[in-house]
Amino acid sequence: xxxxxxxxxxxxxxxxxxxxxxxxxxxxxxxxxxxxxxxxxxxxxxxxxxxxxxxxxxxxxxxxxxxxxxxxxxxxxxxxxxxxxxxxxxxxxxxxxxxxxxxxxxxxxxxxxxxxxxxxxxxxxxxxxxxxxxxxxxxxxxxxxxxxxxxxxxxxxxxxxxxxxxxxxxxxxxxxxxx
Numbered sequence: 001x002x003x004x005x006x007x008x009x010x011x012x013x014x015x016x017x018x019x020x021x022x023x024x025x026x027x028x029x030x031x032x033x034x035x036x037x038x039x040x041x042x043x044x045x046x047x048x049x050x051x052x053x054x055x056x057x058x059x060x061x062x063x064x065x066x067x068x069x070x071x072x073x074x075x076x077x078x079x080x081x082x083x084x085x086x087x088x089x090x091x092x093x094x095x096x097x098x099x100x101x102x103x104x105x106x107x108x109x110x111x112x113x114x115x116x117x118x119x120x121x122x123x124x125x126x127x128x129x130x131x132x133x134x135x136x137x138x139x140x141x142x143x144x145x146x147x148x149x150x151x152x153x154x155x156x157x158x159x160x161x162x163x164x165x166x167x168x169x170x171x172x173x174x175x176x177x178x179x
Contacts, residue, residue, distance in 0.1 A: 004031055007038070020044075020079060043120035047090040048077040048166040050108070050174040051100055051127040057147040058171065059098050059130070064142070065164075073146065073156065075167045077122075086123035094127060098145050099135035102127035108173045113165060124170050126177070150175055 011027040022042040030036050051059040064071050078093035080086060087105060095101055106126040113120045137143065148156075153171045156162040162171065 007031065007036070010035070039117060041118040041120070043079075043118055044082065045080040045086070045121045045123070046077055046113075046166075047080065047086050047093060047123045047125060048075045048170050049090050049094045049125050049127050050075055050170040051094055051098065051102060051130055052150065052174065052178065053100075053130050053147065056149060058150050058153045058174070059094075059100055060146045060148065060153065060162075060167075061097055062144040062146055072164055073162050073167070074164050075170045077166055087125070090123065090125045090127070095133065096136045096138065097141070097143055099132055100127075100130045101133050103129035103131070106177075108170065108177070111169065122166055122169075124166065124173065126174055150178060 007028040007030055009026050009028055013025050014022055015025050016023040020043070024040045024042055026038040026040060028036050028038055049059075053059065059076065060073055061076050062071055062073050076094050076097040078089060078097070080089050087107075090105065091101070104127070106128075108124040108126050110121055110123050112118070113122050135145070150171070153162065154175050157168050157171050162168065
């Protein structure tokens, strides 16, 4: 039974509170009755957008990601602000990062980015009927917008050139439904 797998929290302590995440240490009762410790990164959630232009190009961004020390090719994405609706966030992030706005929005899926240690939930959208109105980057954002065909993006996923999870999930989901 699924209830046999549930861990019960018996103590919870916030270890760190930051601007984009918190770190919590929970003590849990395991299914076998023993206790265990769980380090949990609390995150408000995020969105990622597969934006496809009228000429069937996917809008991607290149940016440096300090935690991995690399410049990555990714889908536009961003963190949910407190109380923000995921679709509102997706509209805001697409406009800010890429300069594109979409008239048509389809929610593709939601998923947990790394449920072994984080509660971050990602909302993945397909955006179509795009119009370009100009980037509005935050002062600490440095991104380069790249347009490529969906087939090219899929090939870059399969070759390992695109290797962050939200971009892989989004590009492959868009390929499946955008036939």
